[in-house]
Amino acid sequence: MTYSIAIDGPAGAGKSTIAKKIAKELGFIYVDTGAMYRAMTYFFVTEHIKKEDAGAMGRLCENADISIKYQNGEQQVFLNGENVTPYLRTEEVGNLASVVATNGDVRRKLVELQQKLAKSENVVMDGRDIGTCVLPHADLKVYLTASPKTRAARRFKELTEKNILCNIEEIENDIIDRDKRDMEREISPLRQAEDAVLVDSSDMGVEEVVSYILQLFMERK
Ligand code: DC
Numbered sequence: 001m002t003y004s005i006a007i008d009g010p011a012g013a014g015k016s017t018i019a020k021k022i023a024k025e026l027g028f029i030y031v032d033t034g035a036m037y038r039a040m041t042y043f044f045v046t047e048h049i050k051k052e053d054a055g056a057m058g059r060l061c062e063n064a065d066i067s068i069k070y071q072n073g074e075q076q077v078f079l080n081g082e083n084v085t086p087y088l089r090t091e092e093v094g095n096l097a098s099v100v101a102t103n104g105d106v107r108r109k110l111v112e113l114q115q116k117l118a119k120s121e122n123v124v125m126d127g128r129d130i131g132t133c134v135l136p137h138a139d140l141k142v143y144l145t146a147s148p149k150t151r152a153a154r155r156f157k158e159l160t161e162k163n164i165l166c167n168i169e170e171i172e173n174d175i176i177d178r179d180k181r182d183m184e185r186e187i188s189p190l191r192q193a194e195d196a197v198l199v200d201s202s203d204m205g206v207e208e209v210v211s212y213i214l215q216l217f218m219e220r221k
Contacts, residue, residue: 003028003122004137005217006130009144010179010190011094012151014201014209015126018144021210023124024073026217031068031117032075033127033134034097036110038088039066039077041097051099058105066113091166091174098178101128102185111188128182131193140217141196144209148175150202 005028007019016032023030043064049056067078076085087093100106107129114134117123125134131141146154152172159166182190192198197216201209 002118002120003139003221004118004135005124005213006135006138006141006193006196007124007126007144007213008128008131008142008190008193008196009126010151010182011098011175012155013144013146014154014206015144017206018201018209018213019124019126021206022213022217025210025214026122026124028122028124029070029117030075031114031123031125033110033114033125033130035075035077035085035088036066036068036113037097037101037106038093039079039084040064040106040110041093041100042084042087043079044100045093045096051096054103057100057103061103061106061109064109066110068113068117095174095178098181102181102187104187107187128190129188131196132191133188136193140213140220141193142199142213142216143192143196144199144201146200146202148172148179151175 005022007015009015020030040061044057044060047060049060065080069076069078076083077088078084111134114125118125118135127134131138131143149172152168152175155171155175156166156168179190199209199212
């Protein structure tokens with residue numbers, strides 16, 4: 001038997017920071033499912049597939065062999081044998097990924113991979129549909145959110161620290177657009193599972209959120 005914690009929520013809510021810390025604390029593996037959608041997006045970009053061409057994406061996703069390995073505890077995503085992790089965190093890939101993630105064939109393929117992983121390992125998995133679709137029987141489901149303003153400010157700080165020029169209003173608008181696409185798509189839209197605990201991190205520090213979620217898990221397991 002394996003344990004699983006599902007963390008869903010909109011872009012920039014702090015899911016990966018929080019999920020990583022929880023996984024480390026519990027000795028579970030952290031699975032960043034967004035990175036899988038980003039790897040599939042990267043594949044389509046390199047194949048020159050247009051974002052409007054859902055048919056080509058559906059056919060071609062079968063040619064993308066996506067797998068996950070761990071190096072020093074960090075998730076690495078391999079696409080057809082190549083470690084593509086360094087190319088996945090750009091704003092361009094992130095915004096395109098929310099379009100690619102509306103494709104049913106892409107989702108079927110990646111959900112299967114995610115479910116296989118959770119069968120063999122204790123996992124903290126983050127994404128948009130983990131509690132509602134990928135792991136409906138997760139031991140704990142969390143819906144982690146924060147206001148668009150807070151999320152944009154966090155992203156702005158992160159990019160500025162990396163010396164990347166950016167505009168906070170543009171970031172906030174991208175976040176609002178991405179939320180809309182993720183929440184309004186037909187297949188597995190982003191929504192809080194009925195049995196998920198809502199955590200609004202707008203006024204909470206990282207450690208506060210981590211210890212709250214750990215406490216919830218201990219109560220349930
Ligand atoms: O979490 P992220 O920003 O890396 O995710 C990139 C995109 O992938 C996001 O816009 C929505 C999509 N996604 C999804 O639809 N389902 C998931 N389980 C994870 C991500």
